Amino acid sequence: MLKLENINKTFGNKVAISNLNFEVKEGQILGLIGQNGAGKSTTFRMILDFIKPDSGKILWDNQEFVRSEISIGFMPEERGLYQRETIINQMNYFADLHGMPRAKMRIELKEWMKRLGVVGELEDKIESLSKGNAQKIQLIATMLFKPKLLILDEPFSGLDPVNANFLLKEIQRAKEDGAVIIFSTHNMENIEKIADKIVMLKHGQTVLNGSITDIYEEYQRLNLRLGGLKDENILSKYLGIKRVIRNTDGTLSLKLDSEKLGESIFRDIVRNQGYIPIFEQSYPTLDEIFKLKTGEKS
Structure with a gap:
């Protein structure tokens, strides 16, 4: 050691x-x-x-x-x-x-x-x-x-x-x-x-x-990736969505202002759509944490 x-x-x-x-x-x-x-x-x-x-x-x-x-x-x-x-x-x-x-x-x-x-x-x-x-x-x-x-x-x-x-x-x-x-x-x-x-x-x-x-685990799960969302307008009512990026594979990457917001979005999607193939809420990547700690801009 x-x-x-x-x-x-x-x-x-x-x-x-x-x-x-x-x-x-x-x-x-x-x-x-x-x-x-x-x-x-x-x-x-x-x-x-x-x-x-x-x-x-x-x-x-x-x-x-x-x-x-x-x-x-x-x-x-x-x-x-x-x-x-x-x-x-x-x-x-x-x-x-x-x-x-x-x-x-x-x-x-x-x-x-x-x-x-x-x-x-x-x-x-x-x-x-x-x-x-x-x-x-x-x-x-x-x-x-x-x-x-x-x-x-x-x-x-x-x-x-x-x-x-x-x-x-x-x-x-x-x-x-x-x-x-x-x-x-x-x-x-x-x-x-x-x-x-x-x-x-x-x-x-x-x-x-x-x-x-x-x-x-020192951070909240503020990254949300969605795939197969039929009606993207469902996201427009949430002021807590800070950023939406459309990925090359057709999925959406969202930056949330609170972890709890993900639960609300999930319930809305299930109520209106019934099923979504990709719903992935995650911690910031190590690259994002690195930039936060070093003061670099994302």
């Missing part, structure tokens, strides 16, 4: 991190989110012992965190592969660092490349690969050696939906193997898909910290 207790970090007069607290257990995924400059990369660098916190504790299984004693996989936002080296030469180097026999690594590397659909050969140089394939090799280098702690800084950056799904599956696989996983991303959908917990930072301050379920 990784635990951060009352972590603070300043650079000159700038507060980078203020009183940060969280813990991630084996087999859990923490999504660390926030705008650029919020403190995500600083947090990663302190965990990795690249820089020291001014105060507070970083613990592993309730003992002082010692990087050399823990198997760590780190995928930086600025990818760190040697462009003029071949895939196999780089992986041999990483295998030596992790104490894995090269022959075993070569077998597992081929399996990884097949599973992720990497277009390339072991003797190809990184610079000859497409951006997506190079990112897959970076991911393999991070995860091949089954680290106990996995830190992924913007791992989905630049990936198309197909390759992003490959990555999501591998993160889930690492979770099932019991790794402690932290990743940052600007894609809230990916957070919603795989994160067990969220920490949101704003100018170094923690503005959200908890499970996704707990965070959602």
Whole structure:
């Protein structure tokens, strides 16, 4: 288990991190989110012992965190592969660092490349690969050696939906193997898909910290999606409907000013129409919550 207790970090007069607290257990995924400059990369660098916190504790299984004693996989936002080296030469180097026999690594590397659909050969140089394939090799280098702690800084950056799904599956696989996983991303959908917990930072301050379920339940169900409504005029009498958007699939998305309003709309529709195939009242999306907390406009 990784635990951060009352972590603070300043650079000159700038507060980078203020009183940060969280813990991630084996087999859990923490999504660390926030705008650029919020403190995500600083947090990663302190965990990795690249820089020291001014105060507070970083613990592993309730003992002082010692990087050399823990198997760590780190995928930086600025990818760190040697462009003029071949895939196999780089992986041999990483295998030596992790104490894995090269022959075993070569077998597992081929399996990884097949599973992720990497277009390339072991003797190809990184610079000859497409951006997506190079990112897959970076991911393999991070995860091949089954680290106990996995830190992924913007791992989905630049990936198309197909390759992003490959990555999501591998993160889930690492979770099932019991790794402690932290990743940052600007894609809230990916957070919603795989994160067990969220920490949101704003100018170094923690503005959200908890499970996704707990965070959602702090808000009302103000989003309403309707499909198959025969008479849309039924909605015109409700002043509490703040916004109506027609979606490309023909459904309507409504923003309500109160959760109770959804009950009134439902009763009216049932009384006048008798049946509606889609009536979905939900909490704000994580993207909406993020914008609320950071002050961004929807």
